Amino acid sequence: MTAATDTLNPTQGDHAGEAHGHDDHGHHAATGWRRWVYATNHKDIGTLYLWFSFSMFILGGTMALGIRAELFTPGLQFWQPEFFNQLTTLHGIIMVFGAIMPAFTGLANWMLPLMLGAPDMAFARMNNWSFWLLPPSALLLVISLFVPGGAAAGGWTLYPPLSLQFGMGMDLAIFSVHLLGLSSIMGSINIIVTILNMRSPGMTLMKMPMFAWTSLVTAYLLIAVAPVLAGAVTMLLTDRHFGTHFFKAVGGGDPVLFQHIFWFFGHPEVYIMALPAFGIVSQIIPTFARKPLFGYHSMVYATASIAILSFMVWAHHMFSVGMPATAQLFFMFMTMLIAVPTGVKVFNWIATMWQGAMSFETPMLFAVGFVCLFTVGGFSGLVLSIAPVDTQMHDTYYVVAHFHYVLVAGALFSLFGAVYYWLPKWTGYMYSEKMGKFHFWWSMVWFNVTFFPMHFLGLAGMPRRIPDYPLQFTDFNALASVGAFCFGLGQLFFLYNVIHTIRGGVGKAPANPWEGAHTLEWEVPSPAPHHTWETPPSQELVEKGLKEQAL
Amino acid sequence: MTSATLTSVERDRANRRTAIKLGIAAAAMVGFAYGMVPFYNVFCEALGIDRARPELADVHAAAMRVEFDTNVSNGLPARLTPLEPVVAGRAGGLVKAKFRLENLSDAPLGLRAVPSYAPERAGRFLTKMECFCFNALTLAARETRDVTVVLLVDEQMPAELGAVTLSYTLFPLEDKA
Numbered sequence: 001m002t003a004a005t006d007t008l009n010p011t012q013g014d015h016a017g018e019a020h021g022h023d024d025h026g027h028h029a030a031t032g033w034r035r036w037v038y039a040t041n042h043k044d045i046g047t048l049y050l051w052f053s054f055s056m057f058i059l060g061g062t063m064a065l066g067i068r069a070e071l072f073t074p075g076l077q078f079w080q081p082e083f084f085n086q087l088t089t090l091h092g093i094i095m096v097f098g099a100i101m102p103a104f105t106g107l108a109n110w111m112l113p114l115m116l117g118a119p120d121m122a123f124a125r126m127n128n129w130s131f132w133l134l135p136p137s138a139l140l141l142v143i144s145l146f147v148p149g150g151a152a153a154g155g156w157t158l159y160p161p162l163s164l165q166f167g168m169g170m171d172l173a174i175f176s177v178h179l180l181g182l183s184s185i186m187g188s189i190n191i192i193v194t195i196l197n198m199r200s201p202g203m204t205l206m207k208m209p210m211f212a213w214t215s216l217v218t219a220y221l222l223i224a225v226a227p228v229l230a231g232a233v234t235m236l237l238t239d240r241h242f243g244t245h246f247f248k249a250v251g252g253g254d255p256v257l258f259q260h261i262f263w264f265f266g267h268p269e270v271y272i273m274a275l276p277a278f279g280i281v282s283q284i285i286p287t288f289a290r291k292p293l294f295g296y297h298s299m300v301y302a303t304a305s306i307a308i309l310s311f312m313v314w315a316h317h318m319f320s321v322g323m324p325a326t327a328q329l330f331f332m333f334m335t336m337l338i339a340v341p342t343g344v345k346v347f348n349w350i351a352t353m354w355q356g357a358m359s360f361e362t363p364m365l366f367a368v369g370f371v372c373l374f375t376v377g378g379f380s381g382l383v384l385s386i387a388p389v390d391t392q393m394h395d396t397y398y399v400v401a402h403f404h405y406v407l408v409a410g411a412l413f414s415l416f417g418a419v420y421y422w423l424p425k426w427t428g429y430m431y432s433e434k435m436g437k438f439h440f441w442w443s444m445v446w447f448n449v450t451f452f453p454m455h456f457l458g459l460a461g462m463p464r465r466i467p468d469y470p471l472q473f474t475d476f477n478a479l480a481s482v483g484a485f486c487f488g489l490g491q492l493f494f495l496y497n498v499i500h501t502i503r504g505g506v507g508k509a510p511a512n513p514w515e516g517a518h519t520l521e522w523e524v525p526s527p528a529p530h531h532t533w534e535t536p537p538s539q540e541l542v543e544k545g546l547k548e549q550a551l
Numbered sequence: 552m553t554s555a556t557l558t559s560v561e562r563d564r565a566n567r568r569t570a571i572k573l574g575i576a577a578a579a580m581v582g583f584a585y586g587m588v589p590f591y592n593v594f595c596e597a598l599g600i601d602r603a604r605p606e607l608a609d610v611h612a613a614a615m616r617v618e619f620d621t622n623v624s625n626g627l628p629a630r631l632t633p634l635e636p637v638v639a640g641r642a643g644g645l646v647k648a649k650f651r652l653e654n655l656s657d658a659p660l661g662l663r664a665v666p667s668y669a670p671e672r673a674g675r676f677l678t679k680m681e682c683f684c685f686n687a688l689t690l691a692a693r694e695t696r697d698v699t700v701v702l703l704v705d706e707q708m709p710a711e712l713g714a715v716t717l718s719y720t721l722f723p724l725e726d727k728a
Contacts, residue, residue, distance in 0.1 A: 122566045189573045193566050227577045231584025246588060257591045261584055324598055 039131070040124035041530060042109050047426075048131050049106025050419075054495070056098030056138060057412075061488050063091040068450075068484040070467050071477045084467035085153035086169075090141060092156025093173065096273070097180045098138055100411045104276040105130070105187045107418055108215045110426070112191065114521035114528060115209045117200025117537040122193035130186040137179035144172035155465060157262055160247040160255045163236055171240070174233045181230040188219035188226075195219075200520070200533070202542040206300065207551045209519045210293060213300050214279030217307045221268045221275075224311075229265040232258060256321050263314035271310045273407060275303060277374075277414035278345055281367045283519065284417050285349050288364035289356030290516035292550035295348040302341035302348075309338045319387045320394040328387040335385035339378065346375055361514075362436030366417030369444050370410060377405025380455065395465075398458025404451045416443070416494065423501050424509030428527030431501040439497055442490040449483030518548035615640040615676075615704060616714040619648060623721045628656035629690070631664070631721050634697070640677075640715075646702040650683070650719070654690035661724030662688045666717060673715040676705040687724055 030038055039045050066087045070078050079087065109127065113120055121127050144151040149167025152158065163170055195216045199208065208216075235246040236258070245251025247258045278299075286293045293299065315323060315331040349371050358364070380402040384390050393399060416439070423431050453476035462473045469477065512522035523541060524532045617640050619633035630653040640646040654660045664684040668674060683698035690696060700717075 123570065185577050189570050189577075192573055193569045196569055197562060197565050223573055223577050224580055227580035228584040231581045235585075235588075254591070257588065260591060261587050264584075264587070327598075 037132070038128070040120075040128055042113050042121045042124070042127065043426075043528060043530065045121075045127050045131050046106045046108075046110030049102050049109060049134075052131070052134055052138075053099050053101075053103035053106060056094050056102070057491070058495075059138075059142075060091050060094035060099055061491065063087045063094070065484060065488050067091065068481040071469070072481040073478065074469055074471055074474055076468055079467065081467045082150060082153060085155075085465065086145065086151040088465050089152050089155055089173075090145070093152075093176075094138070094141060095407070096156065096269070097177070098134070098141075100273045100407065100415075101180075101184065102134060103415050104215075104218070104273070104411075105184070105191075107211075107276070107280070107415075107422075108187075108191050108219075111422065111521060112194055112212055112215060113198070114425075114524060114532060115212055115519050116195065116198060116203060117520050117533045117542065118194060118198035119531065119534050119536075121190050122198055123190050126186050127190050130183045130190065133179045133183040133186075137176040137183070140172045140176040140179070144169040144176075147172065157259075157266065158233065158236065159262070160236065160239070160258050161249070164239055164248060171237065174237050177233045178230055181226040184222050184226045188222040191215055191219040192223070200536040200542055202539040202546070206297065207546050209279075210282035210296070210299055211276070211279035214275040214282075214303055217303050218272050218275045221272050221307055221310070225265040225268045225272075228261060229269075232261040232265065235261075256318075259318050259321060260315070263317045264311070266317065267314040268307070268310040270406075271306055273411045274374075275306065277370065277411045278303065280414045280418045280421075281349060281370050282345075284363045284367040284421050285352050285371075286549070287421075287514050287516040288361060288367070289353045289358050291352055291356040292548070293348070294351035294354075295344070296549075296551060298344055299348055302344040305341040306338060309334060309341070313338065316385055316387075316390070319390045332385055332387045336382065339382055342378055346371060346378075361420075362431070362433060362440055363417045363421035365437065365440040366413050366420065369440065370413045370417065373405055373409030373413065373447070377402055377410055380405060393458060395463055396458035397454040397462045397464055400464045401451050401454035401458060404454070408451070409447055413443070416440070419498065421514075422521070423498070424513045425521060425524075425526050425528055427502050427505070428509055429501050429503075429505035430507055430509045430513060431497060432506050435493070435497045435500070439490060439494050442493070443487060446483045446487035446490060450480050450487055451483075453477075453479050453483075518545045520545060615642075615673075615708060615712050617646050617648070617702070618714060618716045619650075620716055620718040621650070621720075622718065624723070627660075627662075627721055627723055629654055629660060629662060629721055631719060640702070640704040640708075642704055642708040643706045644704050645680070646677075646700075646704060648700045648702075650698050650700070651695060652683075652688070652690065652698050652721075653695045654693060657692045659692055660690045662690065663722050663724055664688075664719045665722060666719050668715060668717045670715070673712060676708045676712065677715065678703040678705065684719060689724075 035044065036048060039048060066079065067084070070076070070084055109121060112118070141151070147168050149169055151169040152163065152166055152173040153169075154162035154166065158170075158173070195208070195212055199205075235244065238244040239246050239248055239253070245253040247253045247255050249255060282293055282299060313331055313335045315327065316335045319328060319331075353368075360368070380398065384393060384399065384402060420431060420436050423429075457473055457476050457480075460473065462469055462477075509526040511525050513526070514522070520533075520537060520542065521528070523537065523545070617638050619636055619638075621631040621633055623629055623631060630651075632651045632653075634649040634651060638646055638648055652662070663686070666682070666684045668677070679700075680703050681699060681701040683700065688696075688698075
């Protein structure tokens with residue numbers, strides 16, 4: 001709060017970005033490790049989030065490769081089934097809570113104050129806390145691999161009765177989820193307050209960049225459901241150690257109750273990982289189509305509709321546990337209804353590109369790749385929403401294919417696009433377009449080689465979360481494993497590409513390297529100075545950009 | 552409400568107010584998670600969803616699941632509903648079940664309920680003590696009546712018997728058909 005208030009002091013420099021090294025910012029002058037551990041600057045914290053999430057991406061990715069190595073041929077090669085199950089569980093938890101979610105929070109931290117014309121996030125110290133809860137929670141998960149009984153192995157959904165029976169690895173996972181939830185809630189409070197209270201003059205809610213809108217709605221979703229997950233795992237914990245019987249059938253509890261509570265969190269969680277991706281794509285596509293975003297207002301309403309509907313569809317994850325036909329129909333139709341606002345978004349993106357002067361720099365490639373592949377994932381989701389079909393496909397590789405299309409080709413591709421889009425702003429240097437394009441095409445090809453065959457495996461009946469499989473599934477599994485290793489290799493190339501850019505890339509970046517970008521972050525120099533918008537941008541400046549965006 | 556219209560102190564206060572509201576919302580959602588527990592029980596009961604049953608969960612005693620199924624023969628303006636669709640039976644214990652019988656027509660109605668059960672081998676372990684079945688029943692116009700079944704579970708009931716389904720079908724009384 002202090003950082004946010006004293007930077008508003010009107011006696012300071014009248015142009016944003018020129019106040020670097022201002023002497024009343026002594027508490028920001030920390031260097032070395034102190035700069036990061038005591039970080040209160042939104043850009044530093046954003047950077048921390050992004051590096052943390054990348055390292056979790058590599059960790060979770062390594063686990064995925066452990067899974068794919070085992071599945072390359074039938075039979076047990078590398079791991080015992082117990083360890084294989086730990087790999088699938090930790091891969092899920094780490095990718096969802098460690099890689100994707102912190103990456104979006106990191107982007108929101110870095111970009112929201114710049115895009116909205118605010119000097120920093122609303123609560124700078126709480127921001128520091130939100131980030132620094134993450135490394136310990138990741139550590140708990142890693143430690144859990146080495147305790148007696150190993151890590152949690154019942155899948156990322158932590159279903160009882162398995163989760164009631166595991167050893168202390170499960171307790172560590174529960175505590176880890178507590179910390180992650182706390183971090184998400186604080187991060188979300190910060191994002192909401194920043195967006196609601198700290199926008200520059202002239203930028204009304206309905207004129208904010210789409211990324212701000214999707215971040216705002218996502219933050220609301222998190223505040224609503226992260227505590228529900230925390231409650232669910234706390235009930236697991238007390239069932240395990242303190243004699244309660246929420247989910248223990250022996251004591252009168254019901255394991256199915258956990259599934260309801262978990263998916264009440266879990267389905268909005270799906271949109272927590274998808275909405276910010278929609279926001280990023282809605283920034284990138286207008287820039288490279290050199291046209292304003294088509295249907296801005298409908299985009300906002302679609303985002304809100306998806307968020308509201310996400311609370312009414314959770315039981316479609318549970319069609320096979322048994323529920324009255326009426327309930328199945330309700331959840332089935334509500335799920336299908338979500339395709340409407342999502343379709344609005346996809347059509348708006350296409351309409352934005354329609355007759356635009358498009359150019360295909362790396363961020364645009366990732367955005368267009370996102371639109372194509374996310375739609376594939378959306379369609380397989382529609383297939384799964386049909387209750388009788390889902391009863392057949394439940395817990396097969398079809399589901400695995402579906403959610404990797406929306407989470408890898410969806411969330412992750414949008415994140416790659418975001419990194420290439422804003423890398424010049426962050427580092428002050430241009431990345432190599434050649435290497436960026438190579439990264440995109442490499443990822444695009446191998447992603448599909450990895451995950452497309454999984455649709456067929458699922459339709460043929462291969463269950464998920466198994467270390468061994470019948471012979472008839474061999475060819476598609478071998479193909480998927482080759483694809484996964486190549487895809488993984490490509491991400492090391494991405495790391496190289498980013499480091500290459502930080503070290504100078506292909507030359508200095510101008511303040512606005514993109515011809516069609518008109519949001520406020522491009523009004524500050526590249527690299528963005530430590531302090532920006534200490535005086536809010538003038539109304540004329542804001543309105544100039546809004547006019548270009550047809551708002 | 553943007554930063555230009557507020558002084559830094561005012562904005563600071565506004566920020567804190569919003570944060571407190573959001574913090575309260577988050578805390579309330581933890582409560583909501585716990586609130587789902589009793590709500591789930593109420594909901595399952597109201598919908599008649601068969602949920603995990605504590606009385607079946609006692610691992611030290613063999614228990615039998617007794618499930619009730621009801622049917623009404625074609626065109627008969629009556630309804631038969633088990634008030635508890637699933638009950639637990641213990642070896643040597645009694646099973647009591649109530650059914651609601653309704654005449655949906657505006658005229659008196661003569662009825663007879665005919666029972667059947669599955670699996671066949673369960674018949675040996677269930678003794679009928681009291682039943683509304685086979686009796687000729689006459690309901691006044693629009694009458695609703697609760698009827699009872701009492702069964703004795705045999706001491707020798709094998710633990711692996713698992714579930715028994717008792718089915719009752721309503722037929723019109725022969726002379727009134």
